[in-house]
Amino acid sequence: MLAARALAEFADVVTVVERDVLPEGPEPRKNLPQAQHVHLLWSGGAKAMEELVPGVTGLLARAGAHRLPLPTDMVALSPQGWFRRWNESHHMVLCSRDLLDATVRAQIFGDDRIRLVERTEALGLDGTAAGVTGVHVRGHDGAERTLPADLVVDATGRASRAPEWLTALGLPEPEARQVNSGLAYASRVFRAPEHARHGFPVLNVQAAPRDGCPGRAGVLLPIEDGRWLVTLSGTRGGEPSADEADFERYASEELRHSVLGEFIAGAEPLTGVAFTRTTANRRYYYERSRHWPEGFLVIGDALAAYNPIYGHGMSVAAQSAVALREVIRRRGWGTPRLARALQKAVARPVNAAWDLATGQDVFYPGATEAGPTLRDRVLAAYVDRLLYTATGNGRVARRFTDVSSLERGAHVLLAPSVLLAAVIGPLQPQLTGPPLADEEWKAAGTRSG
Template identity: 40%
Template structure:
């Protein structure tokens, strides 16, 4: 991506997708990168405890595909060959939003769907090919090491030993990247160094997931690959069916406002019957569950406003869910992580060019705003949409956030039969256009005019009679 690495050592905390892509970028700019990971990493596609959402549905949006291919050329082609399924949006989907079924049309938006285990395995495999990246497993960071200039000099770590005990040690570094996710302790670490903790913004729809993998029924004839049923304030349940490798379906159902879906197969299918439409339930009636039902409950949108702090320790970067996390319903987290890594890599390359090939002091502080900009692009959809639910708001929301939430709710009614509005929403969803794309004059006029449909039919989805996916094994 850029000139060969210069001197120095970078530590990346966490082998999450964010950690992997940030390590890829750091490898271009420092002599040595060490990934510190609490788990022991599998050498094949397999679940691990440190990725709590790995059991659940994952989508790779257009912007994420582009970013991953920039970081690891040809990666998305490898993922397709390995079994991830391309889904054209909305042509291959039955998509029920708040305002009804979205008409199906040809467009440029393609989602890759598959298991998180497969995605992480291929990214890890590509990263292991880079010679200046080291891996320190069964190890977790417990704090930052302070430098004499007030910056960060490394991390204190605790490593599990073969005998079942632990050993603590100090790892010195010229740059530390926190990619430890939603449970990041960066705010506490900053306090310990004498810095302020960031303000937080939270929009929590109190969403709980249950997910199960199914084998489609042998006689299943369908003109769709994916089903997505979104909730409303009056019907706060969601459901999604995604195709995954091996010709299977990964299905998630969601309860909101404190409701939790059952974790047994019969209860899971019965819960699907209670969605706004019977379409997903009808698909599951002839399907066979081939996995347990897994649950997940921490899904709030949470922004930590590190970019607003007036003081920041040099040589410390926070990225991914540690900086801003989103309701997984919108499938944005992986794409934000990949885009953030590309943005950081470009900024580091530009800084080195201006500084004679070296990384300048103060760079970490300057990276906070471009990282926040990537978070904001996804926040504009996930938090704005979720803020439409009265139970999702903590305290009184700022007026701009309230107005954005109301606008998004009206937009979700208009996109059902307005292709231009739907395309703008998909541009925003896929992070290929800024959030302002849905505020273009023509879209605003359509939102103010309102939907053409006066009656919402949630039973009969729009058909695409030109397509039949029968017994498909992607």
């Protein structure tokens, strides 16, 4: 939808081909099963979305979404210890994926330049290795046709068949990398206790990828209508169960701290457990292809899909859509080699998110065929040192959040002041438990951790 909005500035008509029948409001839909798990919009992504759809963050807030200051309202146990709740430097927008989609959808498809074709599947590309001129589609009645287009954008997500489509045109297979830790996700929605429905922080117990055990993690996100969305995850050998009876036990006994289990024990479950295993990190390096056809672009999860625990997918997609618009503004619509320039531009926001996700997952057994590379090991060692330093140094915590929120590139972590701080280490002693106030602990039925 955001790519469509970016293109509407230049094209006479933008046609969105959609397999589903889209709901009128914030409701689940068949081909978005991952919507049942935790989603969040980091401030870097929220700002990009606001550029494309002015006023959307205000609309989300009025619909019940939460704007939480970071790291003030993030209670997180990193592999190196608990983070302190420093003063606000960034923020995140929290709500269900269904509400986010519905809010954006109402703005996008209210634009007369954007046309929606539902219950229709994209089958392949029309054109040659030199240039794509349209897309073959099949409607709900089984009839096939070709939609001509000056630019075809593949935003079909993890299910993308772009590699096969390109080889069918006579182009070589794209370079790709996959890091699959075997992660499984289990999520459930709870009614938050009444006094914890406003201003409650995110609770995040992260895995420790290099402790020799399966990685187990969990996160509690406040969402609209006084609810908590809780997602538990585990890599091979440590997966959570789809069994409702085991959800609280896993949160209390399997994670590195029991804080999530303590809070959901006093909350009312509103749904069953949603379970999925489609979590591998996978990236196609289309921007490195020696030959790229005019008139074709791959964006979003179709380009790079991440372990969802880092919450970067939507933010990267929004930033890529902004990059798409900026390149066309600069170069002009229909100029030579525009598609190649676009593909390179939309890949740039991927880099920091990809390094953060794979830099952890690559250390789990079986995640890659060859195991961590030397670059992976060096990067991980430095990130570990930064995380350790950030537990007791607010300046380093801010720089790290610059990157994790996708507001700045990873180069800020190599600034001389950050390198020096990493050598010195934390300036304050490590916390021994989650930094929750007594009023927050009351939601778990206790006044202290």
